[in-house]
Amino acid sequence: MSTLEQLRAGELNGATRLQIACGLTEFPPEIFELADTLEILDLSGNALSSLPDDLSQLHKLRIIFCSDNQFTELPAVLGECASLSMVGFKANFIRTVPPQALPEQLRWLILTGNEIEELPAELGARPLLQKLMLAGNRLRALPAEMVNCNQLELLRIAANQLTEMPAWLPSLPKLTWLAYAGNPFCADLEVPSSATRIAWDTLRPQKKLGEGASGVIYYAEHLQGADNGPVAVKIFKGAMTSDGSPLCEMAACIAAGSHRNLIPILGEVSGHPGGLHGLVMSLIEPEFGNLAGPPSLDSCTRDIYPDDKRFGLKATLAIAHGIASAACQLHERGIMHGDLYGHNILHCGEGRTLLGDFGAASFYAPDAPHAASLQRLEVRAFGCLLEELLERSDAPAGANGVLQQLAALRDACLAAEPASRPLFAALERQLADLRQSPLDNPF
Structure with missing residues (x-):
């Protein structure tokens, strides 16, 4: 992470990557001093709501992140950046995606956690598009023109307002990783299966084993029942992730059942003091x-x-x-x-x-x-x-x-x-x- 002071002092001249998060409300013009070298720009975690009209001066810019800001519209100026291939505007307040905002070289677009109700048909005219992340918006449909996205491999459309699965979607020749839970068209299938209830007060979390987008996994001791002894406990954060809803994840883990190549689920946490959801799982051997x-x-x-x-x-x-x-x-x-x-x-x-x-x-x-x-x-x-x-x-x-x-x-x-x-x-x-x-x- 760099500082605004370093940028203004010229200490970052020649940088190919720049990350600044200090409550910015305006785009620092000093960034243009890096026009001949800057390839990756990360301005996430600020209070920006616009980008300068001459952003294309950054002629080597390939990747831009502006997540966790105040944008209500995907800036149209992005489409003028000839080398731009990755655009990330997660967790803003974006309602509008103008066709002009989609760079010709677009390969990876992240708009997770916004307020988008409609996407432009021009999204289907971006032949290099491989990865499209749209979970947690208000989409009611996808543009029919996306049937032409022949390079699209990963699509996240979970937690939107889609009333049906687009009929053309499974026909995309390279679509490989798809997440769509949390939409009206599949809500009836997402009723959680019953699972053994394991009271929180019978668990003794001791140390954190890992953390992902949806939750934190702890090493814990289970103090009663047939499964007493060391276990792993995953406590879900409850917030939307880039893939979808943690509650759908928990439902799928339980519905998956027992299999030698799946992590065994021992039960569902009940009575968490913070009202959080969680799963109790077998502890995996350290050699894995x-x-x-x-x-x-x-x-x-x-x-x-x-x-x-x-x-x-x-x-x-x-x-x-x-x-x-x-x-x-x-x-x-x-x-x-x-x-x-x-x-x-x-x-x-x-x-x-x-x-x-x-x-x-x-x-x-x-x-x-x-x-x-x-x-x-x-x-x-x-x-x-x-x-x-x-x-x-x-x-x-x-x-x-x-x-x-x-x-x-x-x-x-x-x-x-x-x-x-x-x-x-x-x-x-x-x-x-x-x-x-x-x-x-x-x-």
Whole structure:
């Protein structure tokens, strides 16, 4: 984080990235002194309501963040910035999105937590658009022209006022990660399942294990019942996240049921002194870690792996089979995970896996006409995971047949025509057979 004083003193000359949060009510003109170098500008957490008409002077600007400010309209001047590809205006008071505000190179647009009721048709004329985050607005429909968003991979439309799922949505060739819970068209499906109630006064939180957008996870001691002993407790914050409502996340966690590749849910917290919702989960062994890191600003929709990350073929097969099996159960229960990614998978060195983070989960009726179409979106996410695993797999001599079959599964999951992708039930069976097949099996 830089200071306004540093900027005015010229101490930041030559900077490619600038972040200032000090209650700004006006755009500091000194920022234009960085026009020949500045690529990333973060003015989040101020009190800005407008940007200067000559913002395009920042001719190298690729990324701008103005979240948590006072904007009521997405500034039209953004569309004049020739290099701008990522725009983030989360948690403002935006009601209007002018067509002129959409840069031609737009790749990633974040408008979470505003007051938008309508989007311009021109959004469908941004051919590079990959990531669109619109949760927590007042949208009643999406522009029909978005059927032309052939590069769109991640879409967050949870907690809006959509009365129906756009019929064209599952046909988008690259749509992979979709979250839509908390809209009127799916409200009837989001009734929480019953879960064991665990009284807060029987829990003794001791230390924080981690924190995400939707809640905080604590190490705790459970002092009574069959599950007494060390547990993990997730307390939901209750606020809207970029993916949707924490209450929908909790409902999905409970409805997912028991599975060897899902984190076991022991019960729901009752009687929290702050009235907060929470889940009690089994404590995960310390040898488990995240399979990957989340996407970066540059990778946009794809996970980041350490350069030296490698998997043996046995572990690759175990990871793939475990996640396919877990996803198959979710789909049978009418749950879209919505964020099937390596960074949401815990694993240990032997290939044991646990799929977590249901923050983007959505519900659907398994017998609905569009059910299979929705499932195949998530199958594409699995194809991305297979692709990442295969790129990092070390196979012993004689394993070419196994690798070729895995590659064929990857290609089928990533098929450009969504209707031609397999469903998880078939994938789970094929991967189970691959693990057991003696043909070219190096194990």
